[in-house]
Amino acid sequence: MQKIDLCEKCAKEKGVADPAGFSLADMLLGLGAADEMKSSGTEELVCPQCGFTQPDFKKTGRLGCPQCYVTFSEGLGVILKDMHKGTQHKGKMPSRAARAQAFQTKLKGLHADLQEAVQAENYEQAASLRDEITKLEMQLKN
Secondary structure (H helix, E strand, O other): OOOOOOOHHHHHHHOOOOOOOOOHHHHHHOOOHHHHHOOOOOOOOEOOOOOOEHHHHHHHOOOOOHHHHHHOHHHHHHHHHHHHOOOOOOOOOOHHHHHHHHHHHHHHHHHHHHHHHHHOOOHHHHHHHHHHHHHHHHHHHO
16 A cells, blocks of 8 residues: 555645545556546446446456456456556466476377377377377376
8 A cells, every 4th residue: 555645736636635536546557547448438337247337446446356357358458468567467386387287288289189190090190299298208207
């Protein structure tokens, strides 16, 4: 939480004296950022799950539920990208687990390719994929 002290003149300029005019999203993201949330139509969007509206977001700077991200997705992309340096959660993982996951992903892909090769009756490619799968499984066990 960050406390901002404003003089009376600045508070009126920012709309703090008028609760309906105060936009926390604008304060956090820069002036005009909450305007990104406005839809192209004239009707106001409302989340079907929690009833959250665009003015609610402007006041709080937060969304009400996971469905809000879908409902207000049109304007959120730019805002989230600026706030979080991207729109995909990358997360962190221990390097050993990341390697094991990479092996598993590659193994699943090879099994899928093997199935396709067998269905296409491309037995030379299937044999090569089988050998590669066996080699990967041996590496995974060690």
